[in-house]
Amino acid sequence: MIDAAGIKRLLPHRHPMLLIDRVVELVPGDRLVALKAITCNEPWYRHLGEDAAPEEFGYPRTLLVESWGQAAGLLAVCGAEAAGGPTGQVMLAGSMSGVEFHRPVHPGDVLEHRVRLFRALTDTVIFEGETLVGGEVALTFSRMVMAFRPGDQLRPSASADQVAAPAVP
């Protein structure tokens, strides 16, 4: 198991954008199960007024994808440590295929992200998996392609007239 402190050591993300609370199962280079508890305290609910309708508490889908992606990132980083792969690099969600939302997610729900390694290359890792809520499938991913690039490729260059594009080459 990896706790919140351990997750912070492995991922560069920080609260409130760090969207994983705990890793409950990890087979490096193969699969990972991670949890994220949804609460009303998250900033994306701050704008809701007193009279907000129940459906307005639906967790933003973009953040469900981000949260699952962070779980995938943890598997990539742990797998890489075991295999001597891409450590110390910036992880980028490159592309996603077959992403399906099956049910809304609300405060009080605990996301159970299941991530499986589909294929690992030197600077690219491909994952598949799903997110369960109370044993029910809420989100499925046919594939997520994650690219690893050296941080210096992504930052603006030192020269003033030349700015590195933060695109995936």
Add this chain to the structure above:
Amino acid sequence: MSVTYSDPAGAAPLDMDELRGIVADILEVDATDVADDADFMEDLEVDSLMALEVIVVLEKKYGVKFAEAELRQVVSLRQAHELLTQKLRAR
């Protein structure tokens, strides 16, 4: 055009149109757009990561494994067909 291969192992030759259908499905384009020599990136406007995705899905589907250098060379249906045929034959 037709592509035929001698097949000493007795396995069925890889059908180009079946492969075309699979690739079109992954790229979410019409199968007729995936011409044999269409360059995934130049002609089908697929980015490098998606081109990679196509190949690794084919690997899984056909139960073969490409070396990383081989895998990155494949940018068209014909190349994918050739490489897959070669791998299936060697199996």
